[in-house]
Amino acid sequence: MELNEIVITRAIIDRYYEKLISSLENDVAIVGGGPSGLVAGYYLAKAGKKVVMYERKLSIGGGMWGGGMMFNEIVVQEAAIHILEEFGVCIKKYQDGYYTADSVEAISTLTSKSVQAGLGIFNCMSVEDVIMRTDRVTGLVLNWSAVEMSGLHIDPLAVRADFIIDATGHATEVVKVVHKKVPGQLQTSTGKIEGEKSMWSDKAETLTLENTREVFPGLYVAGMAANATFGGPRMGPIFGGMLLSGEKVAKDLLERI
Template sequence: MALDEVIITEAIASEYFRKFKESLSLDVAIVGGGPSGMTAARKLAQAGCNVALFERKLSLGGGMWGGGMTWNMIVVQTESKHLLEEVGVPLKEYKPGYWVADAVTATTALASAACLAGAKVFNCMSVEDVVLRESNGVKRVTGLVINSSPVEIAGLHVDPVTIASTHVIEATGHAVEVLKKLVRKNSVRLTTASGGIEGEQSLWAEVAEAHTVDNTREVFPGIWVAGMAANATFGSYRMGPIFGGMLLSGEKVAAEILVRLRAG
C-alpha cells in the first residue's frame, strides 16, 4: 500500500478537531491528569457525561509516574485498591493494609481506562484563566480559557480560546493553578476558613490521606477541588507516594457532580 503523507495529516487534523468541537460545551472539565483527575474522568465518562481532561504536560500521570523518588512503585491502602483493580492493575499486599503496584502500570492503566470510557484528553494544553459569570448576584465559573502549553512555555503573545463547562474540577495538585488564577483576578471568596487558598502543610501521610477525601468538594460555584489540590486549598498536609486518597478523591468528586447533573 502506498502512503500519502497529506492523507495522514488530514486524518490527524480532522479527527483532532472533531474531538475538540465535541468538547466546546462540556458537562465536566477536569484540569490536571494525575490519579484523581484520571479516576474522575473515567467515572464520569462511564456515567455518560461529556467530560474532557486538560493536561499541560505531554504525558498524564502527575506524580504517580515516579513512585517515590523515581523508584517507580506506589502504595495504596485497602480502602482504595478497588480503583486500581477496576482498571486491571495487579496489586501485591506488602503488609496488612498496604498494597503495592507498579507505578507505570497504574498510570497507563488509569489513563487508558479513562479514554476507553469516553473521556476526551487534551495534553499539552494549559488553562490560563476561567470564565466567570454573574446571575442574581451570584458569581459562578462557567468555563475555561485554554492555550497551547508550548505557547505558554515560549512566552508567545498568542490569544487563548474558551470552552464552556457546567462543572470544573481543579486537580492540578500542589500548585492549585486554576484556583490561584480565580482568586488573584477576582473579588471572590472560597468556602475555606479564610475565604482564600489556605496552603499546603508538611508531610503527614495518615492525616493527609483522610483529608484528601474529606476536602474534596465544591469550593466556589462551578469549581471543585480534588486530589492534592483539595488539601492545598483547605490547608492540610501532603502525603508522599501513597495514592489511595487521590484515587478515592477522584471517585468522590465524580459521584457528587453526577448527583448535581442528574438533579439539573
Template sequence: MELNEIVITKAIIDRFSQKFMEYTEVDVAIVGSGPAGLVAAWFLAKAGKKVAIFERKLSIGGGMWGGGMMFNEIVVQEEGKEILDLFGIKTREYEPGYYTADSVEAVTTICSHAVKAGARVFNCMSVEDVIIREGRVTGLVITWSPVEMAGLHVDPLSIFAEHIIDATGHDTEVLRVIERKADIVLNTETGSILGERSMWADKAERLTIENTKEICPGVFVTGMAANAAFGGPRMGPVFGGMLLSGKKVAELITSEEGSPFEVFESELLAEKYFITEPEDTVSIGIGSGLFDERLGIKYGVEPTEGMAALARKRGVNVKIGTAENVPYEDEKFGTVLLGTVLSYVKDRKKAVSEAYRILKHNGHVVVSFLAREGSYAMMYDLAYIRRSHDPETAPKDPYPIKFIEETNWCSTREVTDLLKDAGFVDLKYIQTLTRHPKYTNDEVEEPTEGYDRGDYIVVQGRKP
C-alpha cells in the same frame, strides 16, 4: 500502498479538529490528569457525563508515574486497593494494610479505561483564565503549554463546562487563576488558598477525601489540589487518598444533592428582602464581603485587615473597627446590616446600641442570625460536643468545628429584646432554611414572613 505525507497531515488536523470542536462544550472539564483526575473522569464518563481532561504536560499521570523518588512503585491502603481492583490493576500486599502496585501499569490502565468510557484527553494545554457569569465559573480559557512557556502573546480559546474540577495537584492552577483574576471568595477559612502543609501521610490521606468538595460556584477540587486549597498536609507516594478523592468528586457531581451555595443563595434572598437602599447601607462585621457585594453594599466595618482587604477587592469601602466601636459618626446611614455578627461579638447590647447611633432617623437596622432554637444551631452544638459532624444529619459542607467554637447563637427572643431595649420599633421578621439541614442544599428557598419555622432569621427594626 505508498504513504502520502499530506494525507497523514490532513488526517491528524481533521480528526483532532473534530474532537476538539465536539468538546468545546462539556458537562465536566477536568484540569490535570493525575490519578484523582483520571479516576474522576472514568466515573463521570461511565455515568454518561461528557468529560474533557486538560493536561499542561505532554504525558498524563501526574506524580504517580514516578512512584517514590522515581522508583516506579506506589503504595495504597485497603480502601485504595479497592479502586485499583475496579481497573484490574495488579497489587501485592507488603505488610498488613499496605499494598504496592506498578505505577506505570496504574497510570496507563486508569487512563485507558477513562478514555474508553468516553472521556477525552487534551494534553499540552494550559488554563490561563476562567469565564465567570453571575458569580459562577462557567468555562476555561486555554492555550498551548509551549506558547505559555515561551511567553508568546497569542490569544487563547475558550470552552464551556457545567462543572470544573481542579485536579492540578500541589499547584492548584485553576484556583490560583480565580484568586488572581476574579472577585470570587473560595469556600475556605480565609476565602483564599491556604496552601499545603508538610508531609503527614496518615492525616493527609484522610483530609484529601474530606477536602474534596465544591470550593466556589462551579468549581470542585480533588486530590492534592484539595489539600493544598484547604491547608492540608502532603502525603508522599501513597495514592489511596488520591484515588478515593477522584471517586468522591465524581459522586458529588453526579449525585442529586444540591450545592452548598444553595444555602448561601437562600440566606442572601432573605437579607436582600430588607436591603432596599444598598448605597446608603453599612455592613458591620463585613468579613470578605461576599454577601455585601451581591447586595450592592458599598460601606463596611471589619476588625481584621485580611478580611477587609478581600472586601475592598469587591469594591466595598471598609474601615477597621468592631461592632462595639463603629468608626462612623452619628446618624450617618439609612440602613445598618448586622449580618450574623451578633453571634460572634462579646457585647451584643453595645453592638446594637452602636447601630442605633449611626442610623439616621427613620433608618433601619437589619439583623440576620442562625436561631439558637433552630435545628441548625442544635446540630452544630452537637457536632461541637462530638468533635465531628454526623453525615446522616449534617448539610453538605457544614461549618468547620473551629468556627463553631467561636459562636454564641442568638435566639429570636433575645434579638427582639435587644432591638426593643435599644429603642427600635416596628420590628418585622423574615425566615428561610425551613427544611431539615440535611436537605437545605436541594434548592434555593424563597423567604417567608415570620420566625416560627426557619433556622435563618432576618429582623428589621426602625429608629424613630
C-alpha cells in the same frame, strides 16, 4: 499501497478537529491529568456524562509515574484497592493495610481505561483564565502550554462546562486564577488558598477526602489540589487518597448534573 504524507497529515488534522469541536461544551471539564483527575473522569464518563480533561504536560499521569523518588512502585491503603481492582491493575499485599502496585502499569491503565470509558483528553494545553457568569465558573480559557512557556502574546480559546474540577496537584492552577479574579471569596476558612503543609501521610490521606469539594460555585478541587487549597499536609508516595478523591468528586457531581 504507497503512503502519502498529505493524507497522513489530513487524517491527523481532521480527527483532531472533530475531537476539539465536540469538546467545546461539556458537563465537566477536568484540569490536570493525575490519578485523581483520571479516576473522576473515568466514573463521570462511564455514567454517560460529557467529560474533557486538559493536561499542561505532554504526558498524562502526574506524580504517579515516578512512584517514590523514581522507584516506580506506589503504595495504596486497603480502602482504595477496589478502584485499582476495577481498572484491572495488579495489586500485591505488602503487610496488613498496605498494598503496592507498579506505578507505570497503574497510571497507564488508569489513562487507557478512562479514554475507553469516554473521557476526552487534550495534552499540552494550559488554563490561562476562567469564564465566569454571575459569580460562578462556567468554563475555561485555554492556550497551548508551549505558548505560555515561550511568553508569546497569542490570544486563547474557550470551552464551556457546567462544572470544573481542579486536579492540578500542588499548583492549584484553576483555584489560583479564581482567587486572583475574586479575592477572598473562596469557600475556605479564610477565603484564600490555605497552602499545603508538610508531609503527614496519615492525616493527609484523610483530609484529601474531606477537602474534596466545591471551593467556589462551579469549581471543585480533588487530589492534592484539595489539600493545597484547604491547608492539608502532603501525603508523599501513597496514592489511595488520590484515587478515592477522584471517586468522591465524581459521585458528588453525578448528584448535581
